[in-house]
Amino acid sequence: MSTKKPETLTGAQIVVRLLERQGVTTLAGIPGGAILPFYDALSQSTQLRHVLARHEQGAGFMAQGMARATGEVAVCLASSGPGATNLVTAIADAKLDSIPLVAITGQVPKPMIGTDAFQEVDTYGLSIPITKHNFLVGSAEELLDVIPRAFRLAVSGRPGPVLVDIPKDVQNQRVDVSEWPEPGVAESIPLPSSELIARAAAMINASKTPMLYLGGGVVHSGASSEATAFAEKAGLPTVMTLMALGTMPVDHALSLGMLGMHGARYTNYLLDECDLLIAVGARFDDRATGKVAAFCPQAKIIHIDIDPSELDKIKTAHVGIQGDVKAVLEQLVPQVHAALRTDWLSRVAELKAAHPLRMPGIDDPRTPYGLIRAVADCLDDEATITTDVGQHQMWVAQAYPLRRPRQWLTSGGLGTMGFGLPAAIGAALAEPERTVVCFSGDGSILMNVQEFASAAEEDVNVKVVLMNNSSLGLVFQQQTMFYGERIFSSKFKGVPNFIKVAEGFGWQTLDLDKENDPQAALSKALATRGPMLIHASIDMNEQVLPMVAPGAANKDMIGG
Amino acid sequence: MNSITKHESRTLAHTVLELNVNNHAGVMSHVVGMFSRRAYNVEGILCMPVGNGKTSRIWLMVNEDERLDQMVKQVEKLEDVLAVRRHGAAHEVFERLEEFFQ
Numbered sequence: 001m002s003t004k005k006p007e008t009l010t011g012a013q014i015v016v017r018l019l020e021r022q023g024v025t026t027l028a029g030i031p032g033g034a035i036l037p038f039y040d041a042l043s044q045s046t047q048l049r050h051v052l053a054r055h056e057q058g059a060g061f062m063a064q065g066m067a068r069a070t071g072e073v074a075v076c077l078a079s080s081g082p083g084a085t086n087l088v089t090a091i092a093d094a095k096l097d098s099i100p101l102v103a104i105t106g107q108v109p110k111p112m113i114g115t116d117a118f119q120e121v122d123t124y125g126l127s128i129p130i131t132k133h134n135f136l137v138g139s140a141e142e143l144l145d146v147i148p149r150a151f152r153l154a155v156s157g158r159p160g161p162v163l164v165d166i167p168k169d170v171q172n173q174r175v176d177v178s179e180w181p182e183p184g185v186a187e188s189i190p191l192p193s194s195e196l197i198a199r200a201a202a203m204i205n206a207s208k209t210p211m212l213y214l215g216g217g218v219v220h221s222g223a224s225s226e227a228t229a230f231a232e233k234a235g236l237p238t239v240m241t242l243m244a245l246g247t248m249p250v251d252h253a254l255s256l257g258m259l260g261m262h263g264a265r266y267t268n269y270l271l272d273e274c275d276l277l278i279a280v281g282a283r284f285d286d287r288a289t290g291k292v293a294a295f296c297p298q299a300k301i302i303h304i305d306i307d308p309s310e311l312d313k314i315k316t317a318h319v320g321i322q323g324d325v326k327a328v329l330e331q332l333v334p335q336v337h338a339a340l341r342t343d344w345l346s347r348v349a350e351l352k353a354a355h356p357l358r359m360p361g362i363d364d365p366r367t368p369y370g371l372i373r374a375v376a377d378c379l380d381d382e383a384t385i386t387t388d389v390g391q392h393q394m395w396v397a398q399a400y401p402l403r404r405p406r407q408w409l410t411s412g413g414l415g416t417m418g419f420g421l422p423a424a425i426g427a428a429l430a431e432p433e434r435t436v437v438c439f440s441g442d443g444s445i446l447m448n449v450q451e452f453a454s455a456a457e458e459d460v461n462v463k464v465v466l467m468n469n470s471s472l473g474l475v476f477q478q479q480t481m482f483y484g485e486r487i488f489s490s491k492f493k494g495v496p497n498f499i500k501v502a503e504g505f506g507w508q509t510l511d512l513d514k515e516n517d518p519q520a521a522l523s524k525a526l527a528t529r530g531p532m533l534i535h536a537s538i539d540m541n542e543q544v545l546p547m548v549a550p551g552a553a554n555k556d557m558i559g560g
Numbered sequence: 561m562n563s564i565t566k567h568e569s570r571t572l573a574h575t576v577l578e579l580n581v582n583n584h585a586g587v588m589s590h591v592v593g594m595f596s597r598r599a600y601n602v603e604g605i606l607c608m609p610v611g612n613g614k615t616s617r618i619w620l621m622v623n624e625d626e627r628l629d630q631m632v633k634q635v636e637k638l639e640d641v642l643a644v645r646r647h648g649a650a651h652e653v654f655e656r657l658e659e660f661f662q
Contacts, residue, residue, distance in 0.1 A: 124586060125589060128586070128589055128590055128593050129593055129597055132639075133638075133639040134586070136585070136586065153639060307637075308633055308636075308637075309630065309633035309634050309636075309637055312629070312630075313630055
């Protein structure tokens with residue numbers, strides 16, 4: 001606590017001051033009745049910049065974009081009732097991808113709670129299963145404890161979202177404040193067990209065909225360079241989950257790209273052959289493992305994770321190490337013998353040559369892979385890439401040359417369509433010097449299309465590359481592959497004119513369909529500052545391949 | 561069913577969990593929500609404040625199940641749960657309550 005002369009402040013003013021003391025600069029939200037006292041206090045802050053979303057889910061994903069791009073806690077705001085329920089999807093998404101978020105919601109005044117008051121909903125109850133922790137604040141004094149704790153909880157250990165629900169009368173309550181609490185920061189993590197690390201090192205040194213399996217925890221821990229150095233020293237072919245893309249540059253000699261449902265054939269085949277799997281900050285998600293019993297069937301498992309409940313959750317580890325990934329790797333790597341693993345790496349090269357990731361049309365910007373490559377050719381590694389969810393997301397995951405942690409922002413665990421645009425706006429707000437490109441589809445973009453307005457208002461440097469196949473492509477693909485080609489509810493009969501839509505919101509636009517030299521047009525559009533929609537039609541029958549059928553073993557891929 | 565076989569079946573089937581928790585309005589929801597979202601039935605619940613009332617003790621009787629280790633880890637992660645101990649079904653806390661359920 002730091003002491004100052006006592007001030008009489010409202011609960012709302014206390015929250016504003018505590019957010020300032022946390023170092024928050026930008027927050028996203030929408031005002032409404034039950035959070036108006038807070039907004040009134042916020043209007044007096046010179047440090048906090050409020051970005052007005054057009055739907056609370058957009059505010060939640062803007063905050064996620066800020067948090068994912070920087071690793072810092074980001075804040076979103078909503079009023080009670082529908083404001084809070086609209087935030088729910090963005091908070092659940094943050095929970096599944098371990099993104100540090102503090103959501104602040106207004107609530108009806110305490111005496112009215114439980115009376116079905118106007119815009120009353122049980123925000124506390126609703127948010128229990130989708131937050132790391134949540135608070136219903138009972139008094140203005142409590143805020144002095146709750147707000148720093150919310151920030152501490154959001155970033156400590158495995159990051160996640162925390163919700164603080166503040167009744168309107170608590171926001172208005174005046175109290176004397178003489179001491180301010182220290183800002184909430186990440187708690188230190190106990191050092192990992194050196195005995196377990198020694199056992200892991202011995203297993204790695206004895207292994208003939210080890211594989212390194214990197215997950216999003218490597219990004220959260222800031223351990224990308226340690227993980228890459230580990231792979232290089234021990235000669236480890238390395239696979240990445242969707243969340244980990246960018247932790248090892250995709251064109252690194254040891255990178256086998258993404259594993260699992262839409263991984264390359266050689267990648268999944270090699271996992272089938274490995275005798276040791278070293279999982280680092282990964283949680284054996286079903287999209288990565290396929291049928292669990294058939295995942296790395298010959299392998300012993302070393303599992304390193306900050307969250308003890310992840311160890312042995314899906315696969316029982318031979319050695320499970322609880323700890324911060326970076327701290328564990330710093331101890332582990334010196335004990336691992338340098339190894340060339342010539343035999344294993346030549347087997348890797350052999351399978352890679354026989355079963356590479358096939359990207360048909362990569363040189364033609366009018367195909368999905370070709371468009372992604374053409375966009376990448378216009379940008380450098382400083383660009384940030386977001387996606388929505390569906391075919392375009394998997395194509396970009398396969399084809400975009402991601403080389404930097406936090407370059408890649410995508411909704412992994414929850415798989416939320418509508419994530420891409422507001423997340424891109426958030427990323428651009430947090431790092432305005434970067435170009436932020438959101439790959440989206442004609443299904444996904446409509447799910448948060450209203451955020452075109454916030455992007456135009458803030459003049460963020462966001463480019464949306466809209467891959468328009470007039471369908472819910474991944475549903476169309478699954479109905480084609482697994483439901484006897486009975487296409488139902490996945491083909492749009494009415495498709496909006498997206499160019500006009502974007503223009504109506506005040507965006508610059510480029511319709512690649514009308515360009516004779518798409519590469520030159522793309523290059524010009526991506527170099528133009530400010531919000532820009534780049535529209536490209538693609539064939540509805542294009543598929544993401546290879547594909548592992550849901551529930552099937554990864555080695556039984558279809559296509560590709 | 562005589563009391564011995566009842567006792568035996570319980571020993572095989574149940575575990576008693578003892579949780580020290582912060583005493584405030586949302587804690588029970590957090591704890592039982594962990595079980596309900598996994599369709600994991602809680603057979604018995606007992607909760608009383610301890611000492612000055614800042615903390616409470618929750619006793620849960622749950623079925624032995626292959627998910628129990630994972631359940632305990634998840635419950636231990638809850639911010640308001642201070643400690644979790646596992647006991648066999650023979651723990652007397654629920655036995656002594658039986659007369660209230662006659």
